Amino acid sequence: MMPAIFQGKLLISMEQWPKMKTHFDVLIIGGGPAGSTAASLLAEKGHEVCLLEKSHHPRFHIGESLLPMNLPIFEKLGVLEQVDAIGIKKYAAEFNSLETPLAQDTFYFSKASNDSPAYAYEVRRSELDEILFKNCQKKGTTTHEGMTVHHAELESSVKKFSLSMSRVSNMNLPVNT
Structure with missing residues (x-):
């Protein structure tokens, strides 16, 4: 599956997640090869990037x-x-x-x-994914593993989006702009 990429400003409620940065230029959902590569390239260009991945690296995938x-x-x-x-x-x-x-x-x-x-x-796909994921972190991407995005809605006319997501522990973390 291709990662979802949203451009705009991401604002996360500090009450629900006090240690997370609150504004990003780009949000990428999916930390596989495509998502991690996009995050690396965008971060290199100076964009503030947040990448959300539902699993934890290294994670099993077929070779x-x-x-x-x-x-x-x-x-x-x-x-x-x-x-x-x-x-x-x-x-x-x-x-x-x-x-x-x-x-x-x-x-x-x-x-x-x-x-x-x-x-x-x-x-081994798990090893490749981990290399690419760590590389995007090194280049300045903010990453969060164990995050499942349940719903994403983009309002293109105002460059806003909102997410409904949860950690693997099922703690709800709504995100709004």
């Missing part, structure tokens, strides 16, 4: 078979060395057919028609 075009993104984020440390390099992808069991096709990344790298990685 991830990355593609070569992920590598320039990891390099831009400054995490390529970390991904290299957890990944197994792969130089091709193999496609098999259930309809024709002996039919298979191998695509070698070095033969791509674009300027992409000639390799990619196979990684």
Whole structure:
């Protein structure tokens, strides 16, 4: 699932959450690869970013078979060395057919028609997610794990939004602008 990204000013009631910062330029719901990457890039541009994730990292996800075009993104984020440390390099992808069991096709990344790298990685998704999540924190994103967003409503005409969310402990934390 893609993360939800809202732009505007986020105001959180200090009575319900006294230690949390109250104003943000961007709110991202979902701390997987897309959400953490968006948070990192926006924070680098000087935006005040808040990222809410329902689980706690590291969290289980099925393994991830990355593609070569992920590598320039990891390099831009400054995490390529970390991904290299957890990944197994792969130089091709193999496609098999259930309809024709002996039919298979191998695509070698070095033969791509674009300027992409000639390799990619196979990684544990939980490790990749944690690297990207910690990276967005390092770049200045305010993050909150264990937050489930139940409802989000955006009033585009006035750039306001409100959320209904809770911690994993089921403590209600309404958020309004």
